[in-house]
Amino acid sequence: MALEKFFSPNSVAIVGASADTKKVGHVILKNFAERYTGRIYPVNLQEKEILGLKCHPSVSSIRDKIDMAVIAVPPAVANSVVKECVEKKIEAVVVITAGYKEIGTAEGVLRENELEKIVEGTKTRIVGPNCLGILDTETNVDTMFLPEYKMDKAVAGNIALISQSGAFASALLDWFFSEGIGISKFVSYGNRTDVDEPDLLEFLLHDKKTKCIVMYIEGPKDGRELMATLKKVTKQKPVVVLKSGKSTAGIKAAASHTGSLAGSYPVFRGMLRQAGAVEAETLDDAFDYAKIFSTQPAMKGKRVAIVTNGGGYGILCADACTEECLELAELSDRTKREIKKVLPSYSSLHNPVDLIGDANADRYRATLDALALDPEVDAIVVVSLFQTSSLGPEVVDVISGISRTRKKPVVVCATGGAYTGTLVKNLEESGVPVFKTPNRTLKALRALYTHSRNR
Amino acid sequence: MALEKFFSPNSVAIVGASADTKKVGHVILKNFAERYTGRIYPVNLQEKEILGLKCHPSVSSIRDKIDMAVIAVPPAVANSVVKECVEKKIEAVVVITAGYKEIGTAEGVLRENELEKIVEGTKTRIVGPNCLGILDTETNVDTMFLPEYKMDKAVAGNIALISQSGAFASALLDWFFSEGIGISKFVSYGNRTDVDEPDLLEFLLHDKKTKCIVMYIEGPKDGRELMATLKKVTKQKPVVVLKSGKSTAGIKAAASHTGSLAGSYPVFRGMLRQAGAVEAETLDDAFDYAKIFSTQPAMKGKRVAIVTNGGGYGILCADACTEECLELAELSDRTKREIKKVLPSYSSLHNPVDLIGDANADRYRATLDALALDPEVDAIVVVSLFQTSSLGPEVVDVISGISRTRKKPVVVCATGGAYTGTLVKNLEESGVPVFKTPNRTLKALRALYTHSRNR
Numbered sequence: 001m002a003l004e005k006f007f008s009p010n011s012v013a014i015v016g017a018s019a020d021t022k023k024v025g026h027v028i029l030k031n032f033a034e035r036y037t038g039r040i041y042p043v044n045l046q047e048k049e050i051l052g053l054k055c056h057p058s059v060s061s062i063r064d065k066i067d068m069a070v071i072a073v074p075p076a077v078a079n080s081v082v083k084e085c086v087e088k089k090i091e092a093v094v095v096i097t098a099g100y101k102e103i104g105t106a107e108g109v110l111r112e113n114e115l116e117k118i119v120e121g122t123k124t125r126i127v128g129p130n131c132l133g134i135l136d137t138e139t140n141v142d143t144m145f146l147p148e149y150k151m152d153k154a155v156a157g158n159i160a161l162i163s164q165s166g167a168f169a170s171a172l173l174d175w176f177f178s179e180g181i182g183i184s185k186f187v188s189y190g191n192r193t194d195v196d197e198p199d200l201l202e203f204l205l206h207d208k209k210t211k212c213i214v215m216y217i218e219g220p221k222d223g224r225e226l227m228a229t230l231k232k233v234t235k236q237k238p239v240v241v242l243k244s245g246k247s248t249a250g251i252k253a254a255a256s257h258t259g260s261l262a263g264s265y266p267v268f269r270g271m272l273r274q275a276g277a278v279e280a281e282t283l284d285d286a287f288d289y290a291k292i293f294s295t296q297p298a299m300k301g302k303r304v305a306i307v308t309n310g311g312g313y314g315i316l317c318a319d320a321c322t323e324e325c326l327e328l329a330e331l332s333d334r335t336k337r338e339i340k341k342v343l344p345s346y347s348s349l350h351n352p353v354d355l356i357g358d359a360n361a362d363r364y365r366a367t368l369d370a371l372a373l374d375p376e377v378d379a380i381v382v383v384s385l386f387q388t389s390s391l392g393p394e395v396v397d398v399i400s401g402i403s404r405t406r407k408k409p410v411v412v413c414a415t416g417g418a419y420t421g422t423l424v425k426n427l428e429e430s431g432v433p434v435f436k437t438p439n440r441t442l443k444a445l446r447a448l449y450t451h452s453r454n455r
Numbered sequence: 456m457a458l459e460k461f462f463s464p465n466s467v468a469i470v471g472a473s474a475d476t477k478k479v480g481h482v483i484l485k486n487f488a489e490r491y492t493g494r495i496y497p498v499n500l501q502e503k504e505i506l507g508l509k510c511h512p513s514v515s516s517i518r519d520k521i522d523m524a525v526i527a528v529p530p531a532v533a534n535s536v537v538k539e540c541v542e543k544k545i546e547a548v549v550v551i552t553a554g555y556k557e558i559g560t561a562e563g564v565l566r567e568n569e570l571e572k573i574v575e576g577t578k579t580r581i582v583g584p585n586c587l588g589i590l591d592t593e594t595n596v597d598t599m600f601l602p603e604y605k606m607d608k609a610v611a612g613n614i615a616l617i618s619q620s621g622a623f624a625s626a627l628l629d630w631f632f633s634e635g636i637g638i639s640k641f642v643s644y645g646n647r648t649d650v651d652e653p654d655l656l657e658f659l660l661h662d663k664k665t666k667c668i669v670m671y672i673e674g675p676k677d678g679r680e681l682m683a684t685l686k687k688v689t690k691q692k693p694v695v696v697l698k699s700g701k702s703t704a705g706i707k708a709a710a711s712h713t714g715s716l717a718g719s720y721p722v723f724r725g726m727l728r729q730a731g732a733v734e735a736e737t738l739d740d741a742f743d744y745a746k747i748f749s750t751q752p753a754m755k756g757k758r759v760a761i762v763t764n765g766g767g768y769g770i771l772c773a774d775a776c777t778e779e780c781l782e783l784a785e786l787s788d789r790t791k792r793e794i795k796k797v798l799p800s801y802s803s804l805h806n807p808v809d810l811i812g813d814a815n816a817d818r819y820r821a822t823l824d825a826l827a828l829d830p831e832v833d834a835i836v837v838v839s840l841f842q843t844s845s846l847g848p849e850v851v852d853v854i855s856g857i858s859r860t861r862k863k864p865v866v867v868c869a870t871g872g873a874y875t876g877t878l879v880k881n882l883e884e885s886g887v888p889v890f891k892t893p894n895r896t897l898k899a900l901r902a903l904y905t906h907s908r909n910r
Binding site: 022103104105108145146147149150151152163164165166167168170171172174175177178216218244245246247248249250252253254256257281282283284309310311312313314315316318319320321322323328344346348350352354357385386387388389414415416417418419420421436437438439440 | 477558559560563600601602604605606607618619620621622623625626627629630632633671673699700701702703704705707708709711712736737738739764765766767768769770771773774775776777778783799801803805807809812840841842843844869870871872873874875876891892893894895
């Protein structure tokens with residue numbers, strides 16, 4: 001199976017490498033030249049050298065063994081380059097070039113069919129055409145050709161993202177990176193003439209750098225195959241699926257976007273559930289679920305403890321907990337005794353635990369210590385409203401300390417501006433996911449529980 | 456009616472003003488000393504002068520007329536100070552002091568009952584006790600005693616926020632300000648011994664600086680009165696209501712937080728709808744709805760046009776449009792002709808209008824111009840994925856130009872990191888609300904439609 005070569009090639013040919021800084025073929029070559037440590041072979045008929053790298057007039061003129069080719073030439077010649085790649089026994093080919101079936105003309109469809117036939121029965125696999133290709137934060141394979149200044153710098157992490165839509169994925173990646181959320185691998189596979197979702201899922205199942213998989217899909221090529229693969233993968237890793245083309249209007253739009261048959265959404269949804277995947281109903285969900293899966297351990301039961309320094313937030317969290325079909329934990333007597341020691345005499349000792357507006361880090365510490373040991377509690381939601389006078393930045397260490405014990409999930413809810421933002425960043429850097437609102441916090445927790453239970 | 460005096464007093468007595476910078480009475484005095492332009496009378500028995508202002512030993516010892524008093528003294532003496540205020544004929548009294556019925560003891564309840572009786576039948580009105588009090592961004596009345604560095608600087612605007620919970624409100628305000636969303640007035644009324652939601656709603660209805668009202672409530676004192684007032688107010692201004700204490704667990708938590716009887720949520724919900732209020736199901740909704748109401752004109756029908764440079768986002772928007780019970784507009788022939796001029800020949804001319812990944816600002820301009828004039832379109836959703844090479848920052852002016860015609864709502868959906876963030880800020884500063892995801896964009900639009908229709 002050649003998929004490994006897409007992510008860890010020893011040598012890469014970039015066909016359509018260009019000296020013109022505005023061209024896709026230049027941006028891609030530059031990505032590799034700057035960060036990739038394997039051998040790079042720019043292919044360009046006219047130029048002798050680009051970015052200090054010797055050019056080759058064609059793929060076949062390269063003497064050395066090539067593991068991967070990236071093709072960014074006009075559509076009229078792309079297929080003949082792929083043919084050369086097959087002859088040269090290149091196992092991984094990324095066809096960036098657009099102008100295939102996605103344009104909806106007979107010419108485009110013919111070109112796509114021809115491409116499919118070129119690799120049929122060979123050892124060459126194709127990602128694309130009409131795609132952004134691949135980003136691997138470990139090996140620095142990076143075929144994304146978006147202007148660098150328009151996107152936040154890639155962050156390495158344990159989330160893999162695979163996406164039928166390139167623009168969608170680049171926006172989501174940009175959002176991930178801006179919040180310090182790292183990815184292991186990203187694949188935009190465009191028209192998926194060859195490599196498709198099941199291939200990628202199967203590969204990512206065995207990828208040690210990947211802890212969870214996020215997937216954007218309009219419609220599967222083969223629903224049954226996808227579900228069979230999902231069933232296998234989700235036994236070991238969470239797969240978050242954002243499906244578009246759910247409504248009549250959306251299905252119509254999907255047909256004209258990628259030509260996908262989005263199919264019946266209720267059926268797809270039921271199949272996802274059976275396959276153990278976690279559906280993200282919205283893009284916000286996909287983001288939040290990725291964040292919680294990438295950092296938190298399994299949630300063994302549905303009993304949640306809520307700790308807060310704002311009573312209103314406690315109520316909102318309790319409501320959200322119910323709405324997400326989770327349960328408020330009954331605190332053990334030991335926990336109540338411990339909390340009683342640090343709270344004013346008139347405080348109630350119920351869950352949500354209201355540490356009251358004048359809570360400081362010590363009050364959080366005593367409470368979180370008790371909850372971490374409480375066998376009645378499966379996960380802890382910590383509301384930290386950093387605007388109050390008494391709550392100092394020390395609480396960040398308190399929370400991340402508890403979280404590091406790694407015995408149960410700990411998530412934080414914090415709303416605010418710049419000052420809060422700094423503390424949120426500190427929390428997230430220490431591996432504690434923070435959500436801005438009660439509903440999003442509990443919804444993410446529910447996704448974690450759903451996967452833990454399914455597994 | 457004395458409520459005006461809470462927001463535009465000519466003179467303010469601050470009782471419990473302190474020289475100790477850590478004390479609430481110091482922070483409040485400092486707020487006034489720095490920004491408020493009326494006369495300020497610190498009241499403190501020991502000190503002669505604080506922050507350069509002459510102190511008075513008691514309220515009754517002040518010779519001049521006082522419009523408003525802010526009380527931040529220990530609970531044991533607070534009621535006697537209020538008595539003095541009544542005798543001095545002060546019409547607006549904010550009791551910051553906590554230790555009333557919210558502590559749940561007999562002493563607290565007695566104290567609250569006594570406070571109620573002190574002002575009964577007088578011209579003195581009380582906001583509080585146990586509250587953050589008032590912030591007026593025009594007159595700079597500001598009784599919020601949170602450390603300045605922990606919250607973003609207040610932004611003036613047209614949203615009024617009234618909240619039963621102080622901590623909730625400070626977190627939400629901080630979030631508003633951090634995104635440049637401005638407020639006209641803010642009231643945290645705590646235990647609402649006297650001034651309550653109907654009083655405030657009635658006042659805000661006539662407040663020229665307020666375009667929309669956001670309200671956080673656990674349970675009303677008098678549900679019927681609240682609904683009657685809402686019915687009146689929502690005929691002229693949108694009121695966004697975030698209710699907490701919806702679930703059994705939440706109702707229990709609310710009872711121990713503010714002692715509110717949250718009551719039956721389905722009943723409350725039905726009443727809200729009948730009263731023409733817009734319910735925010737979540738805190739995210741409350742934020743988003745405030746943003747759209749503060750900037751956008753009425754939405755006269757439910758027909759939405761979607762314009763995008765990412766096909767996937769178009770589909771997600773179409774799905775969300777359906778989910779929010781809005782409709783995708785059928786574009787007029789004129790609009791289709793205009794769009795056809797700027798799009799590649801193979802493009803489909805349907806709604807969502809996919810301007811394709813290589814769209815530039817000109818393509819957006821031609822399309823938005825046509826949609827703005829299209830009588831079949833009631834609102835425009837513009838998806839701007841700024842990561843693509845071809846879409847320059849000029850598109851910001853294009854979108855805000857269209858929006859300024861003010862004939863129909865224009866909202867933007869943009870996801871991303873730092874670069875996108877800068878352009879989003881520019882858009883929002885020009886009065887165009889931007890939402891991070893398709894679902895949030897369409898949900899906000901639906902709220903706008905709901906209010907426009909109710910009215």
